[in-house]
Amino acid sequence: MRKIKTISLLLICVLLVAAFAVGCGAKEERLAVATGGTSGVYYPLGGAFANIISEKVGGVTANAESTGASVENVNLLNKGDVDFAMVQNDISYYAFNGVEMFDEQEPMKNLRGLATLYPETIQIVAAGNANIASVEDLRGKRVAVGAPGSGTEANARQILAAYGLTYDDIQADYLSFGEAADNLKDGHVQAAFVTAGTPTAAITDLATTHNVNLVPIPSNIAQKLIADYPYYAEVTIPAGTYRNQDEDINAVAVMAMLTVRAGLSDDVVYNITKALFENLDSLAAAHARGGDISIDTALNGMSLEIHPGAQRYYNEVK
Known part of the structure; x- marks a missing residue:
């Protein structure tokens, strides 16, 4: 009888461990996308980008956050408070190099480029x-x-x-x-x-x-x-x-551009970049400027080092 009880307890433990493992495996990584004011272009496009991540990329979800746009966004991204950010390519250049409005700060070396979007x-x-x-x-x-x-x-x-x-x-x-x-x-x-x-x-x-x-x-x-x-x-x-x-x-x-924090996984960034360019219709539906986004111009005016995950995708398609 004691042996049966011991086996039963072991079986329960195994089942609990398995359930815990499945639960942990199902946990999705939550990503944040910094956009801009709700009346601007960044907010609807950033929202559409977040939806693409949530709906088309396994293991991750994303939400768009309204912000003060480019200058605030590079600070948020550099500190790791967000994972992606909509930014002007001149602002990202200034931030990365510590010039203009960032000349009294350390250069923001946590910034990487994903794609340029529209003028x-x-x-x-x-x-x-x-x-x-x-x-x-x-x-x-x-x-x-x-x-x-x-x-x-x-x-x-x-x-x-x-x-x-x-x-x-x-x-x-x-x-x-x-x-x-x-x-x-x-x-x-x-x-x-x-x-x-x-x-x-x-x-x-x-x-x-x-x-x-x-x-x-x-x-x-x-x-x-x-x-x-x-x-x-x-x-x-x-x-x-x-x-x-x-x-x-x-x-x-x-150029408006999508930036990404340097430490985000190469595989995650690859999958997200791929999903982005395979679902451009969602961006075009969100705002007229979304129709300007193209794989052919994705590196035009790029002012940052490309994230390795995004570069892997570009190497495949170009």
Whole structure:
């Protein structure tokens, strides 16, 4: 009888251990994707990316987190507080190299690239009655140049410098997208720099109620910028992007990109990169800019070392 009880107890122990092992094996790794504000482009695309991970990649789930976008995101990623982040390629370059707004911090060496996604165009919006047809016309005007320490502010400073201008030549106001749009409406500023995917909701809203125009960056200036800052690209804002925009506008852009923390498993990053490019329709459905994402341009403007897991996928398909 004692022998039967002993066998029964052993059997129960074995079953409990097996159940525990199965339970542990079924546990999924939870990943976090840093995006941006809920009214921007990063949030819906980051949400679609998180859904692809959760639905198409075994053993992991992901959730998208609303954040303050690029500058906050590189800090979160470098500290390991998130696993993926949507970031402008110029901001990731600054962070990795410890320059611009990161010049008083240690270079962020935990950042790796996964893919570049779509152009984030530097749009210079001017009030229609301000007689601003070129960047030179900003001289002496009150101009919103982006929030302090933001990517937009760095873009504004670099573009002005390409024309031989500094903040001493304008009346610079350090305003976010929303603040800049409100101040243009009220006439408190006469022009604003906005770095975002087009069409940008704040500019669309502004153009429906106010007479505004986009200030072009001609090709010779664009090429000068690219020579100095290789993360820039020359782009066109197509006619009709905004109300009363009757012609194409030459501009420059930085690239939105997906970054990943260096320590994430090569196999996990490989599987996620593969799932991303096999489900691009989900990104296109989430936002118009998702339709710009392509395996053919996934490394264009890449400003970071590629994560080995992503590189393995690119080696297979290219």
